[in-house]
Amino acid sequence: MCMTRLSDLPLDKPVTLEPMKAFPHLRDLVTDVSWNFRVKKKIKPFKPRPPDAPDGTWRMAQADVDRVQEFRKCIECFLCQNVCHVLREHQKHEEFIGPRFLVYAAALEMHPLDTEDRTEELRQAHGIGYCNITKCCTKVCPEEITITDNAIIPLKERVVDNFYDPLGKLVKLFRPKAQK
Amino acid sequence: MPEYQTFEHDVLVIGAGGAGLRAAIEASAGGASVGIVCKSLLGKAHTVMAEGGIAAALANVDERDNWKVHFADTMRGGQYLNNWRMAELHAREAPDRVRELEAWGALFDRTKDGRILQRNFGGHKYPRLAHVGDRTGLEMIRTLQDHGVHRGIDVHMECTVLPLLKDGDRVAGAFGYERERGRFHLFKSKAIVLATGGIGRAYKITSNSWEYTGDGQALAYHCGAELMDMEFVQFHPTGMVWPPSVQGILVTEGVRGEGGVLQNREGKRFMFEDIPELYKSQTADNPEEGWRYCQGDRNARRPPELLTRDHVARCIVREIKAGRGSPHGGVFLDISWIKQKLPNAAEHIRKKLPSMYHQFKQLADIDITKEPMEVGPTTHYMMGGVRVDGDTQMSTVPGLFAAGEVAAGLHGANRLGGNSLSDLLVFGQRAGKFAAQFAREHTGSRIDAAEVDQAARRALEPFERKGAGTEGPYQIQHELQEMMQNLVGIVRNETEMLRALEGVHKLRGRARRVGVHGNREYNPGWHTALDLDNLLTVSEAITLSALERKESRGAHFREDCPNQESALGKVNTFVRKGPDGLMQVRREPLAEMRGELKQIIEEMK
Numbered sequence: 001m002c003m004t005r006l007s008d009l010p011l012d013k014p015v016t017l018e019p020m021k022a023f024p025h026l027r028d029l030v031t032d033v034s035w036n037f038r039v040k041k042k043i044k045p046f047k048p049r050p051p052d053a054p055d056g057t058w059r060m061a062q063a064d065v066d067r068v069q070e071f072r073k074c075i076e077c078f079l080c081q082n083v084c085h086v087l088r089e090h091q092k093h094e095e096f097i098g099p100r101f102l103v104y105a106a107a108l109e110m111h112p113l114d115t116e117d118r119t120e121e122l123r124q125a126h127g128i129g130y131c132n133i134t135k136c137c138t139k140v141c142p143e144e145i146t147i148t149d150n151a152i153i154p155l156k157e158r159v160v161d162n163f164y165d166p167l168g169k170l171v172k173l174f175r176p177k178a179q180k
Numbered sequence: 181m182p183e184y185q186t187f188e189h190d191v192l193v194i195g196a197g198g199a200g201l202r203a204a205i206e207a208s209a210g211g212a213s214v215g216i217v218c219k220s221l222l223g224k225a226h227t228v229m230a231e232g233g234i235a236a237a238l239a240n241v242d243e244r245d246n247w248k249v250h251f252a253d254t255m256r257g258g259q260y261l262n263n264w265r266m267a268e269l270h271a272r273e274a275p276d277r278v279r280e281l282e283a284w285g286a287l288f289d290r291t292k293d294g295r296i297l298q299r300n301f302g303g304h305k306y307p308r309l310a311h312v313g314d315r316t317g318l319e320m321i322r323t324l325q326d327h328g329v330h331r332g333i334d335v336h337m338e339c340t341v342l343p344l345l346k347d348g349d350r351v352a353g354a355f356g357y358e359r360e361r362g363r364f365h366l367f368k369s370k371a372i373v374l375a376t377g378g379i380g381r382a383y384k385i386t387s388n389s390w391e392y393t394g395d396g397q398a399l400a401y402h403c404g405a406e407l408m409d410m411e412f413v414q415f416h417p418t419g420m421v422w423p424p425s426v427q428g429i430l431v432t433e434g435v436r437g438e439g440g441v442l443q444n445r446e447g448k449r450f451m452f453e454d455i456p457e458l459y460k461s462q463t464a465d466n467p468e469e470g471w472r473y474c475q476g477d478r479n480a481r482r483p484p485e486l487l488t489r490d491h492v493a494r495c496i497v498r499e500i501k502a503g504r505g506s507p508h509g510g511v512f513l514d515i516s517w518i519k520q521k522l523p524n525a526a527e528h529i530r531k532k533l534p535s536m537y538h539q540f541k542q543l544a545d546i547d548i549t550k551e552p553m554e555v556g557p558t559t560h561y562m563m564g565g566v567r568v569d570g571d572t573q574m575s576t577v578p579g580l581f582a583a584g585e586v587a588a589g590l591h592g593a594n595r596l597g598g599n600s601l602s603d604l605l606v607f608g609q610r611a612g613k614f615a616a617q618f619a620r621e622h623t624g625s626r627i628d629a630a631e632v633d634q635a636a637r638r639a640l641e642p643f644e645r646k647g648a649g650t651e652g653p654y655q656i657q658h659e660l661q662e663m664m665q666n667l668v669g670i671v672r673n674e675t676e677m678l679r680a681l682e683g684v685h686k687l688r689g690r691a692r693r694v695g696v697h698g699n700r701e702y703n704p705g706w707h708t709a710l711d712l713d714n715l716l717t718v719s720e721a722i723t724l725s726a727l728e729r730k731e732s733r734g735a736h737f738r739e740d741c742p743n744q745e746s747a748l749g750k751v752n753t754f755v756r757k758g759p760d761g762l763m764q765v766r767r768e769p770l771a772e773m774r775g776e777l778k779q780i781i782e783e784m785k
Contacts, residue, residue, distance in 0.1 A: 034337070045326065059293065069312065076221075
């Protein structure tokens, strides 16, 4: 991947470089990654709760911020998108947003101030169900974001909690306005 | 006639880093239709390289801080050549701009009571930098990008502007090409905001990536705008020096803020030997006090490693020239020593400086929690740039605005760390606001088709040049970088700079004969050929301005005039294109400062 050192490779043989496969090829090693920017636009934006203090500011504990800060390390290199089978092999670009944007959605969903609910889209339009947690994305992340375990699996759990949990449904019946 | 596609916006923002995005958001909020042009992909701007933080007198950590102290610090750092109105607005408005980022989703590190944490940084009297570990710039750009894309702003990615177009005196549009297919774009707009960043690529060793070829400065210059303070180029004292492929990459000042010390090959902490008079009262005179400062002791003074960047850079050069440098031509920066002070030092370093830990581990195979880093100066930031009005950010060309690094004024002769991110926010916002206002108050302007045609033909010329006398663009670019590094670098003198000036003219002659191969699709040789003129223009402006300032001040150091001249402390240097097409340089007195601001500076001395 992009961080491979030449000195770690057998240099008596040619080194093959290939363009990313999950995106349309343009020229040489260049691919068209514009799909990623279109996908991001579809994810519901950040919607904060009202400020906590009269001066319009919020209070957050470092511990709550830590979890999301991991996701916000992403430099949008799209390597995770490139190795994801759903995109690379199966070309499900229309039905699945890919690991980068699941991390992005997780950062919003777990943001201490955010009040938006994105689980319905995650389940339907964003196709979170396609991810079968092979963790290829986590392995290639140059920022070492634990994509699958820390972002995707908790999001899958939220979707399950909201849509597939019969006990939860019962509880919600009596508490219709459950807080996020 | 070469073909082009036409786009129309009320406000066109050129550059999509912090300043450009902030300007675009504000112009859009002001009701303007906005287009933003990025030379690279959206979100890849150099802003992400800013690691330290955003300077804003929030007073969350030290309640003694306020805008007045920030103003005085900024002016002192800039050796009083700053546009004082900009320094005032910057200090006053930065806190609101930071809080606004939080409202848009930025997640800063927190104080114990849950507010935005602030850290110490060189030249700032109190802990003032709102930060996210050591990747504050990334947090900022992502927040602005994600907020901006939902505002209906048209983004033109991988697009480079060649000339700006005018209708009479007024700016009327811009002409450029997109990298992907090499097709031409014409942008018609009522107002333009330049936010193209710096000029680092005019030098051989730089923290700047490939985009930073002085495009905005050169565009403005050719369009008739004035440039100011171009002699003030900041060399960041700590860039990586080894391995060669990563030479120049930044090592954040945060390392020194957390207690990192600079040592020569003899293990001596050399910064204690040379503390300038102006800073003596604020600087620790022993290692123990310096360490207490880094630990947040409010009664301790800061260690000499946190003196202004120009001074630290020169001290490092002195050590290297005296033969006391590290094996690869730098000096040592050691943070691992704090294990003598803290029980969990390794973990502490990884938590406080995650990106630095990662960067050295990945790129240099060095564990900074165990061993020292090797560092040396790297071309980092341009204090000078387009002359703008302090309030509106409009240049001397009506309708043409500039914000961020491409604009001049806020930082004077030297910039304090942390003041660049706040600069982007404060003046990005202002440029966007006033550009939208300008667009509202003016009708559309006329663009001369013949001018567009000429620009397109000129851009295609390198493809047509063949045969004897032509050469590729890379050799010229390389020679220019080498020359600027050696002759107009950290330590300057007249003889060398005159040679550089002659060199620039010779290289310009060669650049006119540059030929490129292949076609227009993703052709880096062609793009480099088109960037050459910008590099040559800013190199000439830097050299001429540096020759004009016969003294040493801030980031500009001349060994043939090593002292400050009080008369030159009252003037700025300006550059513009003369009627004969040649570059003219002149001095102009600073504007008289308002009395209350003078008083603040006196009180804070």
